[in-house]
Amino acid sequence: MAFNVLIIDDSPAMRKFIRRVLTLSGVEIGECLDAGDGQEALNVLQANWVDIVLTDINMPNMNGEQFMERMAGDPLLSSIPVLVVSTDRSDARMKRMLGLGAKDYLTKPFLPEDLGGVLGKLLGGQAHGAN
């Protein structure tokens, strides 16, 4: 089974890095969509179904917290698992994002195998190839 992924990060370089890591993770990736901020991501989600969202926090226009609030308020979108990928390592920020419904929190920098491992956990037994 291939999983559709949405990557939200205002850095094009980081989006490309994550996309590359995903392809090497062993998780079978279907469509890999991306967005530069939360509002752009909501627009993408109006037209596409994804199996998991990876989002940064610190972004212009609509940041990761605001995006999570909008996700939580939508019955359909709230069922999509969200992995936060951020430079912010404070417990307070992690608790806030998990409280908004994020399934897990990965801090930058991360090892490529760390992302594969978290994805495998979040996508359950269907992601057999994950580390």
Add this chain to the structure above:
Amino acid sequence: MEPTDFQSLMTSSADEVLNSMFFVGVESNADECAAAGEAWMAARVTFRGPRSGAFGIGAPLPTAKTLAANFLGQDEAEIQDAQMEEVFCELSNMICGAFLSRLGGDNVYDLSHPVRDDAVSQAGEGVVCRWLQLDEGQLRVWVRMEPLS
């Protein structure tokens, strides 16, 4: 906290980021730039929290291009200037985040969007800087802390 403490935190922060996502190690601290006069790439980010200030990095273009190629998984010959700038901005953002987490424990900081820095070097009151010798080239890391109010 003394400037030497900041320098130590900058070194360990840069080493963590470069090792894990750029596949480059920090070999040692360098006394000065061995590539004076070369074209340069630099980026900076500002931060607000229990301590506020600015954090930046800089490197000769060949080093910046190598780092961008490693991060993006491309050949150096394919790397465009815009990509190099994007990667360098992201690198400054991540090293700053790692630095602040070492500095502030569980404090929450707000970071600005990282930008390319036109100034080749940062100097002046309150600026602490360190040159790092990488596997390939050198990286300059600096921080300027605003005085505690």
